[in-house]
């Protein structure tokens with residue numbers, strides 16, 4: 211690796227350059243990266259990749275694939291485990307850079323999300339190694355299914371929880387034997403640069419992992435249009451997915467899209483109301499900038515007042531502050547433009563006749579928007595149907611289980627749902643009836659990495675997680691050999 215421009219981010223040296231073919235590479239242009247904790251504070255000018263950068267990165271990934279894709283799986287797995295070890299060793303640095311860059315609570319970064327990044331690498335190292343090729347006899351032949359690495363993969367990630375999401379997508383691509391070009395979001399590009407350092411330190415061959423910084427419509431578009439790319443793995447908004455999907459279609463390249471959500475949090479009268487209210491209040495924590503958040507509160511009529519009161523008490527106890535302070539429970543919004551977008555949603559809701567029960571305004575002097583509860587005039591209200599991605603919950607009442615399910619399934623999204631009930635039978639019925647990629651009952655966010663992950667409808671295409679991600683990143687081949695085939699001694 212050549213020396214590169216490094217900036218000091220909270221005492222951690224972070225390269226602002228791309229990583230291409232194992233070397234740090236700069237660009238003539240740059241974009242500004244500011245901290246949501248103090249918007250006046252510029253963290254870095256980051257290399258702004260262009261079409262030439264994308265060309266160079268894909269070239270490096272094509273070269274890197276030759277070596278990485280051909281390596282014995284045990285060697286690849288060992289390299290991925292070294293990345294996991296290095297993530298763990300740099301946990302505090304990564305957590306701090308992520309908090310300064312993106313704004314999420316330092317406590318959850320430090321204690322949870324970075325560690326999950328290491329787990330993603332370790333899990334996929336184990337999974338790749340443990341993979342047994344399916345074999346079976348049929349009509350006088352032996353059938354074997356081989357998983358072949360597909361080739362260079364482009365991974366495009368959003369600004370929320372960028373480190374965890376990047377590792378979630380990069381680890382299975384590498385484990386499958388693909389080389390990777392990662393393009394993180396321009397609002398939170400820095401932790402990906404630390405990941406790039408760690409792949410070099412772990413001894414991945416040059417070009418196996420490449421990082422390209424820049425603007426989505428510029429370098430992102432160039433990467434996804436390149437015909438040498440064999441997989442595109444995207445997390446972000448449906449609007450961008452449409453553009454990337456068109457690029458993937460043009461080259462007949464498989465792509466997965468993990469998109470937005472508008473998850474219901476369904477609260478039945480038979481549940482532990484205190485636990486349900488805790489869970490609802492927790493949806494405000496990272497300012498609602500979480501795709502899986504349960505932002506539509508659907509509450510059984512008979513407990514509506516009691517539940518709303520319990521939620522109000524908890525909301526009032528929230529502390530909006532500096533994300534580095536462990537006393538803070540609500541993080542700021544990532545960017546002033548996003549704050550304005552959230553504000554626009556609430557202002558339009560008010561104007562359309564929805565009732566703002568609490569919150570509904572920004573805080574002076576920071577990028578915080580107050581935790582907000584809205585009672586919509588109708589289920590058709592924009593605030594119910596569209597992803598706000600902010601600390602804004604809506605509340606609606608229902609009078610029967612069937613009505614709850616109907617409301618839960620009444621948006622175009624289908625990423626996740628949360629159910630609170632004291633009945634195991636109801637948990638089973640409602641869980642099965644809700645259209646979503648994941649339904650949690652009496653819990654949230656716990657998920658074994660072997661489980662599939664993805665959404666229905668506007669929430670996405672395809673599934674990642676477990677074997678699903680390895681299959682996506684592989685070309686499956688069936689080998690059929692007649693039983694009477696024998697090895698003859700060479701003549």
Ligand code: NAD
Pocket residue numbers: 366367368369370375393394395396424425426427428429430431432434445446447448449450451453454468469470471500501597599625665669670
């Ligand atoms: P976005 O779609 O604006 O951007 C996502 C990424 O795509 C960024 O890296 C961006 O630079 C890139 N991009 C933009 N235009 C591009 C183009 N034309 N070609 C190639 N790349 C392009 O999304 P965002 O605002 O960064 O993220 C928020 C969205 O992500 C929300 O909708 C949220 O729900 C969703 N999200 C989903 C999940 C999930 O797992 N389902 C997880 C986190 C976030």
